[in-house]
Amino acid sequence: DAGVTQSPTHLIKTRGQHVTLRCSPISGHKSVSWYQQVLGQGPQFIFQYYEKEERGRGNFPDRFSARQFPNYSSELNVNALLLGDSALYLCASSFRQETQYFGPGTRLLVL
Amino acid sequence: GIQVEQSPPDLILQEGANSTLRCNFSDSVNNLQWFHQNPWGQLINLFYIPSGTKQNGRLSATTVATERYSLLYISSSQTTDSGVYFCAVELAGANSKLTFGKGITLSVRP
Numbered sequence: 001d002a003g004v005t006q007s008p009t010h011l012i013k014t015r016g017q018h019v020t021l022r023c024s025p026i027s028g029h030k031s032v033s034w035y036q037q038v039l040g041q042g043p044q045f046i047f048q049y050y051e052k053e054e055r056g057r058g059n060f061p062d063r064f065s066a067r068q069f070p071n072y073s074s075e076l077n078v079n080a081l082l083l084g085d086s087a088l089y090l091c092a093s094s095f096r097q098e099t100q101y102f103g104p105g106t107r108l109l110v111l
Numbered sequence: 112g113i114q115v116e117q118s119p120p121d122l123i124l125q126e127g128a129n130s131t132l133r134c135n136f137s138d139s140v141n142n143l144q145w146f147h148q149n150p151w152g153q154l155i156n157l158f159y160i161p162s163g164t165k166q167n168g169r170l171s172a173t174t175v176a177t178e179r180y181s182l183l184y185i186s187s188s189q190t191t192d193s194g195v196y197f198c199a200v201e202l203a204g205a206n207s208k209l210t211f212g213k214g215i216t217l218s219v220r221p
Contacts, residue, residue: 033207042115042197042211043154055206088152094207099144102154 002026004093004103012109013081021076021106025093031055032074033100034066035090043090049074078108086110113138113202117212124188124219132183132215134198142201143174144209145183149194157183157196188219 005024013019025032031050035043048056049068068074072093078085086109092100114137124130136143145157158165158172160181165172169188174181185192195216199209 031207033209035209037152042199042213043209045208045210048207050206056208058208090152090154092209098142099156099159100207100209101156102146105152107152 004091004101006089006091006103006106008106009104010107010109012111014111015081015083017081017110018077018079019081019108021078021089021091021108022073023076023091023093023103024073025091026095026101029093029095029101030072031094031096032068032072033092033094034074034076035092035102036060037088037090037105038086046076081110083110113140113200113210115198115200115210115212117196117198117215119215120213121216122218124217126188126190126219126221128188128219129184129186130188130217132185132196132198132217134181134183134200134212136179136181136198136200138179139203140176140200141203142209143181144199145172145181146197146199147192147194148197148214154197185217188217190219190221193217193219 033048034046037043045058047066063079088105091103094100146154162176195214199211
């Protein structure tokens with residue numbers, strides 16, 4: 001079975017632009033979570049979606065938004081990019097509220 | 112919010128040595144996972160262990176939930192064990208929100 005997949009793998013944007021990151025969960029998993037990992041730190045929780053509804057939101061500004069589609073894939077959108085948004089963005093899926101499995105991540109560089 | 116502290120922050124081992132990585136957390140948790148992050152950034156699941164003891168090959172983990180700590184044991188370390196090890200916990204009622212520690216950087220030298 002395929003694991004969690006994310007696209008794109010790498011992305012370079014300039015300040016003020018917006019970006020859309022995509023995630024496909026493991027087949028059968030209905031929960032998707034997004035995390036941001038800046039260099040030298042552990043991942044920080046951004047959002048969790050379950051059955052297309054937002055179930056949790058971390059301490060991130062409103063420039064960050066997400067949604068989950070009927071096939072349980074998810075998008076993370078970031079508007080008005082800042083230099084500080086440069087990070088590895090990780091998506092995780094889980095079956096109910098058990099072990100979370102992470103994708104390979106999208107590396108975003110904001111110039 | 113919940114605090115997760117990992118120690119030591121850095122660890123250097125000779126190949127073949129054993130090691131113990133520690134994770135302390137400040138509140139009751141529903142979920143505790145150990146991950147290994149490889150140089151490409153992939154977080155690899157090692158254990159889902161909210162309580163008790165589990166073993167998988169050269170790795171084992173123990174969580175004592177009542178005392179709010181977990182230990183990851185690596186025996187007969189190999190150079191491929193190098194990387195960053197994270198402990199992550201989910202607070203009761205937190206809906207899959209994992210809170211990560213700062214990680215332990217392990218370097219295994221040949």
